[in-house]
Amino acid sequence: xxxxxxxxxxxxxxxxxxxxxxxIDAFNELYTRHKSSLYRFMRSSCSSDAIAAELYQDVxxxxxxxxxxxxxxxxxQSWLYRIARNRLIDFYRSxxxxxxxxxxxxxxxxxxxxxxxxxxxxxxxxLTIRKNALAKAxxxxxxxxREVVLLxxxxxxxxxxxxxxxxxxxxxxxxxxxxxxxxxxxxxRMLS
Amino acid sequence: xxxxxxxxxxxxxxxxxxxxxADKNSAQALEPPVELDALIxxxxxxxxxxxxxPPQRETFRQKxxxxxxxxxxLLIAIGLTPFNSPEPLSEPGSVTALKPATTLxxxxxxxxxxxxxxxxxxxxxxxxxxxxxxxxxxxAGQVSExxxxxxxKPNSVQAKVATDSESESPTMLSxxxxxxxxxxxxxxxxxxxxxxxxxxxxxxxxxxxxxxxRKTDKTPTDVANKTTExxxxxxxxxxxxxxxxxxxxxxxSTRRVRPANYRSSPLLxxxxxxxxxxxxxxxxxxxxLAAFRKAYPENSNEQLLPKELQNLQTE
Numbered sequence: 099x100x101x102x103x104x105x106x107x108x109x110x111x112x113x114x115x116x117x118x119x120x121x122i123d124a125f126n127e128l129y130t131r132h133k134s135s136l137y138r139f140m141r142s143s144c145s146s147d148a149i150a151a152e153l154y155q156d157v158x159x160x161x162x163x164x165x166x167x168x169x170x171x172x173x174x175q176s177w178l179y180r181i182a183r184n185r186l187i188d189f190y191r192s193x194x195x196x197x198x199x200x201x202x203x204x205x206x207x208x209x210x211x212x213x214x215x216x217x218x219x220x221x222x223x224x225l226t227i228r229k230n231a232l233a234k235a236x237x238x239x240x241x242x243x244r245e246v247v248l249l250x251x252x253x254x255x256x257x258x259x260x261x262x263x264x265x266x267x268x269x270x271x272x273x274x275x276x277x278x279x280x281x282x283x284x285x286x287r288m289l290s
Numbered sequence: 291x292x293x294x295x296x297x298x299x300x301x302x303x304x305x306x307x308x309x310x311x312a313d314k315n316s317a318q319a320l321e322p323p324v325e326l327d328a329l330i331x332x333x334x335x336x337x338x339x340x341x342x343x344p345p346q347r348e349t350f351r352q353k354x355x356x357x358x359x360x361x362x363x364l365l366i367a368i369g370l371t372p373f374n375s376p377e378p379l380s381e382p383g384s385v386t387a388l389k390p391a392t393t394l395x396x397x398x399x400x401x402x403x404x405x406x407x408x409x410x411x412x413x414x415x416x417x418x419x420x421x422x423x424x425x426x427x428x429x430a431g432q433v434s435e436x437x438x439x440x441x442x443k444p445n446s447v448q449a450k451v452a453t454d455s456e457s458e459s460p461t462m463l464s465x466x467x468x469x470x471x472x473x474x475x476x477x478x479x480x481x482x483x484x485x486x487x488x489x490x491x492x493x494x495x496x497x498x499x500x501x502x503x504r505k506t507d508k509t510p511t512d513v514a515n516k517t518t519e520x521x522x523x524x525x526x527x528x529x530x531x532x533x534x535x536x537x538x539x540x541x542x543s544t545r546r547v548r549p550a551n552y553r554s555s556p557l558l559x560x561x562x563x564x565x566x567x568x569x570x571x572x573x574x575x576x577x578x579l580a581a582f583r584k585a586y587p588e589n590s591n592e593q594l595l596p597k598e599l600q601n602l603q604t605e
Contacts, residue, residue: 117338120338122334122335122338125331125334125338126331126334129327129330129331129334133321133322133327134314134320134321134322137320137321137322138314138320141320142320151322151323151326154322154326155326155329155330158330158333158334159330159333162333162334162337163337216302216303216304216305217305217306217308217309218305219308222305222308222309222312223312225309225312226309226312226313226316232309232310232313247306250303251303251306251307251310252310256299257299257301272299272301275299275301275303276301279301279302279303279306282306283305283306286309
């Protein structure tokens with residue numbers, strides 16, 4: 099019981115260190131904290147539930163196998179999503195036809211100069227009701243844009259954290275995000 | 291749960307954030323299957339148990355079994371390897387088998403007799419000479435037997451046989467009283483003495499004459515060489531006969547005793563004449579040749595003589 103409380107209060111990095119040192123319960127806590135977001139991240143990056151589940155399991159297996167090499171210099175969440183991103187890249191390279199970009203229109207980045215206005219609350223409510231609207235809209239984004247959107251709004255990373263994770267500068271991340279949001283809004287309005 | 295993005299970056303994406311939050315809270319929120327959760331957690335526990343297990347120490351058996359097996363194989367291989375190398379086999383019929391001190395064996399004698407019979411079949415001899423041939427072959431056999439019997443004095447007897455190539459009289463070989471003298475002859479120890487250990491039938495044929503009446507145009511030496519390799523004595527004897535300056539012969543010529551019945555057979559007589567010619571006893575040669583021609587006019591055996599003797603005028 100005391101251990102559970104301790105685990106609840108411990109940071110992700112501390113839990114991972116504890117797990118590395120032999121505390122299996124620390125891993126259980128870590129898994130509980132990040133399973134949903136990671137699964138959504140993987141599912142939003144893939145075209146099917148089966149592929150998402152396989153990649154998701156792969157990511158956790160790599161976490162388990164690489165626990166001995168974990169150092170607390172990097173936050174656990176960054177380390178976790180770096181593993182997930184690398185796994186997705188490997189999957190994209192081996193399956194070049196798995197590009198999720200299925201744009202409903204032929205807009206390209208050059209044409210997305212007109213920023214879309216923010217979605218209104220009623221629009222949001224309506225989109226929420228619609229089944230898989232967000233997933234469909236995300237599927238229309240290029241991989242690089244979708245990635246940054248998911249890292250921002252599912253994993254909760256800031257621009258700088260995203261930049262460090264994908265080895266890009268912050269301005270590039272921002273640019274990608276802006277273009278991604280504009281497309282998302284356009285697609286969502288089309289769906290709604 | 292997802293974080294609310296910090297808008298300090300001025301992305302104005304609050305609406306997108308709300309959309310994501312609403313999507314998460316809805317019934318359509320994506321969650322990993324329960325089975326997948328259990329699988330991942332079990333994998334983590336199993337990996338944890340393996341890493342926490344102390345490393346198993348290699349037992350002595352596990353550690354040294356390969357080495358022991360290798361050593362056992364090597365020892366078995368060494369044990370199966372024969373230490374004694376087989377002795378080199380001497381080639382049959384090699385020259386070493388016919389050493390100077392080698393005694394004539396029964397096989398050698400048999401070969402000699404066979405050779406004599408073969409040679410006789412090759413020759414086209416007249417009826418008048420047929421009896422002479424038979425007598426000569428019989429005497430050759432007797433001589434060969436005597437040589438085998440007197441192996442106790444190989445140097446003396448065999449040297450005597452080498453020099454007396456044309457003289458087949460048994461009486462000559464019976465004169466063993468000369469053997470000690472011959473034994474002391476320095477020529478006996480010479481290599482020619484070794485070559486004198488030849489087989490008797492070779493003495494029947496002169497080295498420098500041919501027999502035109504033969505069916506085959508083979509020289510005596512060729513016929514002799516037809517024999518097996520074991521009869522290397524033929525070749526060795528050949529070289530002895532050609533060496534007219536052989537000190538052995540020179541030394542023996544002074545001591546040679548003329549056979550008593552050499553005139554009983556044309557072949558023996560011719561042989562004696564040849565021997566005298568070899569000994570450079572010209573007077574005796576002329577005398578004997580004249581007597582031979584008188585006794586056997588136009589005898590084909592005269593052709594056994596050297597050319598100079600055939601052309602020698604005795605009258």
